Amino acid sequence: MGSLQLKSIRKAYGAHDVLKGIDLEVKDGEFVIFVGPSGCGKSTLLRSIAGLEDVTSGAVLINGQDVTVTPPAKRGISMVFQSYALYPHLTVKDNMG
Numbered sequence: 001m002g003s004l005q006l007k008s009i010r011k012a013y014g015a016h017d018v019l020k021g022i023d024l025e026v027k028d029g030e031f032v033i034f035v036g037p038s039g040c041g042k043s044t045l046l047r048s049i050a051g052l053e054d055v056t057s058g059a060v061l062i063n064g065q066d067v068t069v070t071p072p073a074k075r076g077i078s079m080v081f082q083s084y085a086l087y088p089h090l091t092v093k094d095n096m097g
Contacts, residue, residue, distance in 0.1 A: 002028050002062060002063040003025070003026060003027050003028050003061075003062070003063055003064065004024070004025070004026040004032075004049065004060075004061070004062055004077075005024070005025050005026075005059075005060075005061040005064075006022050006023060006024040006025075006049070006058065006059075006060060006061075007023060007058055007059040007060075007061070008021050008022070008023060008057065008058040008059070009021070009022040009023075009045070009048060009055050009057075009058035009059075009060065010022075010055065010056045010057045010058050011041075011044055011048055011053065011055050011056050012056045018041050018044050019041050019044060019045060019048065019055075021058070022045065022058070034046065048060065049077070050072055050075065050077060050078075051067065051070060051071060051072035051075050052072055055068060062075060062076070062077060
């Protein structure tokens with residue numbers, strides 16, 4: 001995939017801030033998982049990285065190129081959402097291993 005960098009990503013719906021200044025750097029070859037309780041912003045963050053959701057402010061960079069306003073189809077990335085039923089008989093470690 002290459003590298004991913006998020007700079008002060010903010011997403012608001014009206015007066016409600018969902019993402020509050022997210023900074024993240026993922027280097028080429030690294031693997032990232034976003035984990036948290038329901039409603040904490042994981043899906044919004046993924047959708048913002050993929051370009052399916054506009055950010056209120058901040059920048060999304062892929063391989064050093066600002067793609068904040070680039071359409072999803074031209075970003076050259078993909079994402080996978082979790083499914084609790086994928087391997088329900090395995091532990092988290094076994095599912096990820």
